[in-house]
Amino acid sequence: MVIEERLKELRDKINEKVPAGITVSQVEFEGPELAIYTDDPKRFADEADLIRILARDLRKRIVIRPTILEEPEKAVNDIKSVVPEGAGITDIFFDADTGEVLIEAEKPGVVIGKNGATLREITKAIGWTPKVVRTPPIESTTVKQVRQFMRSVNDERKDFLRTIGRRIHREITNKDQWVRVTTLGCCREVGRAAFLLSTPESKVLIDCGEKPDNNNNGTPYLYVPEIHPLSQLDAVVLTHAHLDHCALIPLLYKYGYEGPVYSTPPTRDLASMLQLDYLEVIRKEDKKIPYTSADVKSYLKHSIVLNYGSVTDIAPDIKLTFHNAGHILGSAIAHFHLGDGLYNIAFTGDFNYGKSRLFNPAVSTFPRLEALFMESTYGGANDMQPARKDAEEKLYETVNKVLERSGKVIIPAFAVGRSQEVMLALEEGMRLGKIPNVKIYLDGMIKEATAIHTTYPEYLNSDLRNLIFREGLNPFLAECFVQVDSNELREKVVLGDPCVIITTSGMMNGGPVMEYLHNLAGDEKNALVFVGYQADGTLGRRIQKGWREVPLGRRETIVINLEIVTVDGFSGHSDRRQLMNFVGHVQPHPEKIFTIHGDENKTIDLASSIYKRYHIETHSPMNLETYRMI
Amino acid sequence: MVIEERLKELRDKINEKVPAGITVSQVEFEGPELAIYTDDPKRFADEADLIRILARDLRKRIVIRPTILEEPEKAVNDIKSVVPEGAGITDIFFDADTGEVLIEAEKPGVVIGKNGATLREITKAIGWTPKVVRTPPIESTTVKQVRQFMRSVNDERKDFLRTIGRRIHREITNKDQWVRVTTLGCCREVGRAAFLLSTPESKVLIDCGEKPDNNNNGTPYLYVPEIHPLSQLDAVVLTHAHLDHCALIPLLYKYGYEGPVYSTPPTRDLASMLQLDYLEVIRKEDKKIPYTSADVKSYLKHSIVLNYGSVTDIAPDIKLTFHNAGHILGSAIAHFHLGDGLYNIAFTGDFNYGKSRLFNPAVSTFPRLEALFMESTYGGANDMQPARKDAEEKLYETVNKVLERSGKVIIPAFAVGRSQEVMLALEEGMRLGKIPNVKIYLDGMIKEATAIHTTYPEYLNSDLRNLIFREGLNPFLAECFVQVDSNELREKVVLGDPCVIITTSGMMNGGPVMEYLHNLAGDEKNALVFVGYQADGTLGRRIQKGWREVPLGRRETIVINLEIVTVDGFSGHSDRRQLMNFVGHVQPHPEKIFTIHGDENKTIDLASSIYKRYHIETHSPMNLETYRMI
Ligand SMILES: [Zn+2]
Ligand SMILES: [Zn+2]
Ligand SMILES: [Zn+2]
Ligand SMILES: [Zn+2]
Ligand SMILES: [Zn+2]
Known part of the structure; x- marks a missing residue:
């Protein structure tokens, strides 16, 4: 069957199921979705179950594309009047090509409403199909740039x-099965x-x-x-x-x-x-x-x-x-x-x-x-790893010991994954009084990666989601975390009070961790804590193996006096x-x-x-x- | 290394090894061989071991291409005067492009001479590089056509x-090894x-x-x-x-x-x-x-x-x-x-x-x-097969039995392989008096395939080669074998004396065997002897399984009265x-x-x-x- 026939067949089936009076002007495959074009998006929104039923019967993911749209300026006001105040809308973007309006909000759940009720209200009011994304609670350059870029290539994407x-x-032509x-x-x-x-x-x-x-x-x-x-x-x-x-x-x-x-x-x-x-x-x-x-x-x-x-x-x-x-x-x-x-x-x-x-x-x-x-x-x-709990206990012990002797803790970590695990362990440790309240400095891409985590809390586990949504306590936003974003601040950290520094790169082959090592390696009060695997040939592995002098660039040598600790068990x-x-x-x-x-x-x-x-x-x-x- | 450099290097190496005075004007890869172009092919031929040494040292197959050639007409006479009378030369073809002369002879060994001595004599006489092929002792349309065709595309082939x-x-560029x-x-x-x-x-x-x-x-x-x-x-x-x-x-x-x-x-x-x-x-x-x-x-x-x-x-x-x-x-x-x-x-x-x-x-x-x-x-x-000896005994017994009762033996067989095995067994049986001397008719492509076998006796086993070359007895040329090449002869065979018929196709799905079955199946004096594997779904397998009525085309049915015998052990x-x-x-x-x-x-x-x-x-x-x- 050629694709046009297939689309016609789908359109006929949709027309059978759609209540009389709703017109379907066109159906079209758009990526993996089936787009239904209609002059009556508001009436579609009225039929709460219609899209779900169509999706089930046609075994397709369905999107509704309105063909008649309200003026964006008026629509903005209508959206704001439909959506409850607390949603924290930060941006609204109208894409006339798809009939979609992208709403960025601090609390996407409020814009969506129970089972999508508020979304349907929006459509009923303005005709446009709303899509909701979260406003990152910590500003993320990446998320912002990706979203901007995706808007700028909207036409090409269509x-x-x-x-x-x-x-x-397309039609399947080959009869073999393998x-x-x-x-x-x-x-x-x-x-x-x-x-x-x-x-x-x-x-x-x-x-x-x-x-x-x-x-x-x-x-x-x-x-x-x-x-x-x-x-x-x-x-x-x-x-x-x-x-x-x-x-x-x-x-x-x-x-x-x-x-x-x-x-x-x-x-x-x-x-x-x-x-x-x-x-x-x-x-x-x-x-x-x-x-x-x-x-x-x-x-x-x-x-x-x-x-x-x-x-x-x-x-x-x-x-x-x-x-x-x-x-x-x-x-x-x-x-x-x-x-x-x-x-x-x-x-x-x-x-x-x-x-x-x-x-x-x-x-x-x-x-x-x-x-x-x-x-x-x-x-x-x-290849057995200690339990997460034991790993955390060991981390707390180490931090306590180092802070007690007025030292600083350097934790080299990958920006994505390990860093956030360690951040959460340390934040809870401080909140529950297991370790002293000190600053936890984040250097390298860790802050940015963390910001992306806070943009997608749906992808975190249920405990953490509960903490964030029910108890309103987003641990990533805790006061202890300080982003290091300048050489001045980096210098202050080095010269300042006892603290914890989580910094890239995770295996110490480059990145800001080198700067900290340079300045803090000589003092035996400090500690270098490995929480991740150190591959053969990396500086991290060498130090872990016991090297006490390591080259920095071509001219300099760093003498390693600080304590070396390895905490296994934070693996992803x-x-x-x-x-x-x-x-x-x-x-x-x-x-x-x-x-x-x-x-x-x-x-x-x-x-x-x-x-x-x-x-x-x-x-x-x-x-x-x-x-x-x- | 680019190919030109590589050729130059080879040419330099050749020049080092070639006695002073012999000029190498060019070297070139031609298929898997290295062609050495020289104005002195006769002197190359003088140095009996030179080509062998070059091949060994350069690890290449070497051919010599003369650049100065004798007139073909004169060369023919020179070849005939160098080659002993008994060679039975049947054709001489000069390829000016490669400087090769292709000599077709009934006894290629005589043209080649001991360790190639006669070939070298030919080159010394005429400059051309001789190549020898056998004149098929039984005329083969295939061999003739292939040789003619290869000549006709000589330029393209070069x-x-x-x-x-x-x-x-070419140079190897990829460094991976797999x-x-x-x-x-x-x-x-x-x-x-x-x-x-x-x-x-x-x-x-x-x-x-x-x-x-x-x-x-x-x-x-x-x-x-x-x-x-x-x-x-x-x-x-x-x-x-x-x-x-x-x-x-x-x-x-x-x-x-x-x-x-x-x-x-x-x-x-x-x-x-x-x-x-x-x-x-x-x-x-x-x-x-x-x-x-x-x-x-x-x-x-x-x-x-x-x-x-x-x-x-x-x-x-x-x-x-x-x-x-x-x-x-x-x-x-x-x-x-x-x-x-x-x-x-x-x-x-x-x-x-x-x-x-x-x-x-x-x-x-x-x-x-x-x-x-x-x-x-x-x-x-x-999957054990009887010994070849036992298989032959069983074949002889069957043939004796059928001929004794004045019947005919039909042996369906593949043109290539099985037919020639059975031919040789039967020919020896007759020669040694184990079975009576009757005609063995060959129908379908069997004769042609046999002719190709006689063209390449070097590919047969040592016993058979000895029989052919030392004892001058080529069993494929025995008088008992008669090619059936017309409908008239086929009719005569059917109506004639007790005999053996070896015919295609081997599994009885088409071919002249169908004609013999049609005419001989009704008489229980005759026998159908399977010497090869009958695949599922073929007529041969059905008859082997015991079907006693088989369809011929859409209208006719053949009643199977003749004896059905299976002789295992002739497998290739x-x-x-x-x-x-x-x-x-x-x-x-x-x-x-x-x-x-x-x-x-x-x-x-x-x-x-x-x-x-x-x-x-x-x-x-x-x-x-x-x-x-x-
Ligand atoms: Zn991986
Ligand atoms: Zn991974
Ligand atoms: Zn396997
Ligand atoms: Zn095969
Ligand atoms: Zn085969």
Whole structure:
């Protein structure tokens, strides 16, 4: 069936279900959604259940596009009169092309109303379709810039979404039935995640990360024919924003990819922030720059965001659903339903099956599941991590000890994930009197990453959401946290009172942490506290191993007198026990498990342990292999 | 290094080694060979060992191209005066482009002389480089047409060989090291053999056959991206001429392939014969024709023939060597040496590890071997075949019995392989008085296939070669064999004396065998003797299973009164015991074995049996997978 016939058929079905008198002037695929154009958006809004019923019966995600619109100036007043005062609206943007009005508010829930009642009231008043986003409680340059940029490319995006919509809903022509996964990176290694999922009809790339490695360019095997031409890729799916998963996505656009990148909304924002920072770091190191910020913009322009649980057509024979992975903000397990009940496969990305301060444990229940690709970072037989509680106790002890002797605590940490966990632990420690009230300085991109966290509290775990929404206590906004944004302030911190400093980079290869080390390493009252994994070859690892003199640049040497402490247990990954438990609990039990994203011995050990314990077929694939699923 | 520099370097090295006074005017890659152009071909011929030494030191196959040539008319006389009378020269063809003179003779050995002495004498006399081929003792239309066609495209071939030569010797640019095999067909099934061997630098396709299957188009998975664009394939390697290995090679040219197909010389001739017949059969069945005879010509034009044991560069990092596979005339195990000692992998094609009347057992010793792809046609635990001797006894008994009662024996057989085995058994039976002297009629393409066998006696086993060359007794030329080439003769055979009829098709789905069945099935004195495997769904299988009435066309029914006999043991494949023995004997022992070309349960059973007995890692791959070797 050609696409026009298909749309006509859908329009006829919609007309059957819509009450008499409501006109549907056009239906159109826009990205994964079905857009219904109507002259009567207000009456559509009147029928509270209509959209839900259409979505269920047509098995499509539905959006309503009004064709007759109120004047924006009048509409602003109408919105403000419908929405209760307390919503804290900070911006209203009208997009005449889509008939959408984007409302930015401090309390999006108030704009939405119970079960969307207030949203419907807005439509009834003005005809426009409202969309609501949160005003970041901490100002975020990234969020602001992403939102501005997305507005500026609105017209292009509309064309893009229509093109993609029609591609997604194209007719299936090949009669063969098979499902394959090709490993383009991240097998028997950590880094450069890239997996190609293919059927006779479609091709989807899952992640496209980098691997910091001096001997190599650190790119996945993008030169092999399996993935070419890139223009024929249907979709890129991004599990989360860490660079080993997202760094090289803009490179795909440079090489000719023109399709969408699906991710959760926070992953999109974090990824673009980290990609730009990645370019900055490479530029400073005088290495070859793989792509430019223009390619990051291409990525954003082609991004399509999906929330957890939303089942979405991304190719004629592939439905994608994201589920919470518990690893970092917005991190997702990507579940693919292939064909009409033919096969189901999930890629965990990085996941934490334990509960953390920020996130719920990773989801382990799926409607169906035949094959699972799971990370194995801590897959080795002895890769046990202390309980989170014990880790926090050790952190408190260390902080108490150092502050007592009037020292300063330096905590090198990744901007995204680890920093926020440590922030929350320290904030609670102070609130509950377990550690003294001192300033906690945040340097590097930590503040910015934290701001993005506060923009998406829906992605945090239930305890933290309750704290924020019910008790009105957003720990990220606590007074103890001070952003270091100038050299003057950095100097004051160094010279000032005992305090805690959380700063990038996490493995001490560059970043503001070097400045603190330079000034504070000589004094044995201070302490350097590692809360994250220090990779081989990094300065962090060297200091951890006991080096007492480290080079700074080419001329200087820093003498390490300060105390060195390692606090394990703040990891965003499942440890060995949690990985095994996840496999034991995952519903339904998959037929095949592939262990990836881990050192060679760990992926092999985990695969054979899973096979022995659960009698599930396992593989520890190598890069550049293709496995047939069915 | 660019190719021009490389050639200059080679030329310098050659000049160092060549005695003073011999000028080398040019060196050039021509296909896998290095062509040395010289004004002094006669002096080159004087230095008996020079070419051998150059080949060894440069690790290249060397050909000498004279630049100054004697007039062909005079040269003919000179050749005839140099070559001894008994050679039986039947044709001489001068190719001024390459400076080669092609001598067709009944006894090529006499033209060559001991260790090539006579050939050198020819060059010394005329300057031209002689190449010798055998005059088919039985006239072969195929051989004649192939040779004529190759002459007619001489100019194009010269360009082609230079282009390929330069491609083969191009500089290696990629620094990665890996070797992969992608299965495009023939896994857990018999038919449509197609395996892609790839490295970062090169791609080689091994076989490209069809699978007779009504539900499917029977083509390997040529639509997957791994093999595209076809124009970037470095080489196609053909193990042998059966249609499940060669039928779709011409299709590659239709789809844009422009590179060489490597095979032994008899495989090239047999393949083109069977491909043309394949087109004819499809045309008669009113099915969609996949390609035309023009594509078969493209294949021939791009074919490069190699003899067993000749180590040949086919890509910058791949050397190919063919070894006897014992299966049919020219059948080869293809051994690939990858990189500079990086990896070695062999594809058995179809092979027979037992000795047959025509061929020596398959070669099982290789210089090096890490991975082996082996056929599993008879890989099932119970797939034992009777000894060849017992099979022949049973055939003799049957023939005796039928002839005694004045009946006729119909033996349906494949044109290539099985027919010649049965011919030789029957001829010896008559010669030694084990069965009566009657006519053995050959119908269908059997005579033509036999003629091709007699063109290449070097490819037959040592006993048969001795019989032919030492004892001057070519059993294929025995008087008992009579070609049926007209309807009149066919009628005479049917009405005539007791006799044996060997005729195509082997599984009785069409071909002249139907005519014999039509006329002889009603008489219980006659017998139908199956010597080959009858696949499910064929008329042969039905009759074997006991059907006593079979349809002929749409209107007629044949009543089966004649005796039905099955004689197992004439197979060209190794049976289960021989497959296991082959693995036990193969030197050196490979690290990995892949069982292919067999029904699903047989490949799986063979793989697990090999693992249990020999502790070698085995896989029974599925189609569309990619295995990383290193
Ligand atoms: Zn991660
Ligand atoms: Zn990761
Ligand atoms: Zn064969
Ligand atoms: Zn075969
Ligand atoms: Zn395997």
